[in-house]
Amino acid sequence: MSKTFPLIGRRRALPATAAGAVVLGLLLWWLLPLGERPPSGTIVFSTGTPRGVYQEYGERLRAEFAKDMPDLKVTLLNSAGSQENVQRVATGKADFTIAAADAVEAYELDHGRGAGRLRGVARLYDDYVHLIVRTDSDIRSIADLRHKRVATGLPDSGVRLIADRVLKAAGIDPRKDITPVADGIDTGPGQLEQRKIDAFFWSGGLPTKGLAALAGKSAFKFLPIEGALVAKLHSEGEAARYYRATNIPESAYPAVQQGNEVPTIAVSNLLMTRTDIDPRLAEWVTRTVIKSRDGIGAHVHSAQLVDLRTAVYTDPLPLQEGARRYYRSVKP
Numbered sequence: 001m002s003k004t005f006p007l008i009g010r011r012r013a014l015p016a017t018a019a020g021a022v023v024l025g026l027l028l029w030w031l032l033p034l035g036e037r038p039p040s041g042t043i044v045f046s047t048g049t050p051r052g053v054y055q056e057y058g059e060r061l062r063a064e065f066a067k068d069m070p071d072l073k074v075t076l077l078n079s080a081g082s083q084e085n086v087q088r089v090a091t092g093k094a095d096f097t098i099a100a101a102d103a104v105e106a107y108e109l110d111h112g113r114g115a116g117r118l119r120g121v122a123r124l125y126d127d128y129v130h131l132i133v134r135t136d137s138d139i140r141s142i143a144d145l146r147h148k149r150v151a152t153g154l155p156d157s158g159v160r161l162i163a164d165r166v167l168k169a170a171g172i173d174p175r176k177d178i179t180p181v182a183d184g185i186d187t188g189p190g191q192l193e194q195r196k197i198d199a200f201f202w203s204g205g206l207p208t209k210g211l212a213a214l215a216g217k218s219a220f221k222f223l224p225i226e227g228a229l230v231a232k233l234h235s236e237g238e239a240a241r242y243y244r245a246t247n248i249p250e251s252a253y254p255a256v257q258q259g260n261e262v263p264t265i266a267v268s269n270l271l272m273t274r275t276d277i278d279p280r281l282a283e284w285v286t287r288t289v290i291k292s293r294d295g296i297g298a299h300v301h302s303a304q305l306v307d308l309r310t311a312v313y314t315d316p317l318p319l320q321e322g323a324r325r326y327y328r329s330v331k332p
Contacts, residue, residue: 132201
């Protein structure tokens with residue numbers, strides 16, 4: 001029996017095929033502007049500590065890059081956090097990264113090597129400061145941390161930067177008045193469970209999976225960071241101007257918060273690169289970040305907050321030329 005289509009069938013199939021080609025062409029036009037061939041090559045993306053939001057966001061963003069730029073190889077590097085990320089991009093050890101705005105500002109104020117080459121790609125989401133103790137702890141406030149064992153983050157992390165500032169604003173010397181411990185989100189929860197530390201700081205998106213997992217198997221509570229302390233930080237100027245008083249919403253860790261908000265500090269996160277990165281690559285990266293918000297946000301809640309209307313505000317960094325091109329191209 002012949003598998004050849006009847007003549008009338010072929011006549012009908014041809015317009016359908018043509019229509020499909022038009023739809024595919026329109027889709028490619030949207031994803032691949034002006035029929036451009038996607039950038040290729042290799043880039044290094046510095047992320048963060050295991051179980052942190054930076055790392056998970058970076059992993060999922062790499063998967064999105066693979067869809068849009070299949071010939072682009074993306075190498076992910078774990079890091080201590082914001083401070084190390086800024087330094088890596090500024091000195092050419094990485095090409096793209098995520099870092100908190102206060103860490104970027106601090107690097108620039110310290111005249112770090114290559115600071116003048118740093119450029120913004122997109123404002124992403126806010127980090128929230130978490131100050132955690134066990135439920136049965138007698139620690140009720142920041143003042144009660146005096147003489148306690150407190151994890152203040154890894155030495156080159158954004159957590160360490162903000163934890164030290166919070167402690168100093170509360171009148172506690174982070175080198176003399178506590179026993180500082182260099183634990184991050186990957187080890188801090190376990191150290192708290194085992195009573196090897198009394199409290200730990202974390203700064204990350206909501207919710208952070210490392211803490212959500214801890215909430216499911218162990219009892220802990222948050223200490224408040226009140227607005228008055230944030231105001232005191234603001235009075236110091238410089239990088240502290242990027243802090244804002246806010247609350248961890250009751251929905252972030254419902255098993256722990258039990259319907260209560262927690263006063264704290266938030267600081268914006270920036271996707272960043274350098275002036276010498278090919279603007280066409282930066283443009284494609286920016287497009288993928290904006291386009292993939294919902295897909296990544298289904299797994300990384302913080303990514304849902306990436307917004308085209310606010311992504312352009314990458315203060316203290318000016319926009320990289322490629323990112324600027326993208327935002328201009330989609331401006332109403």
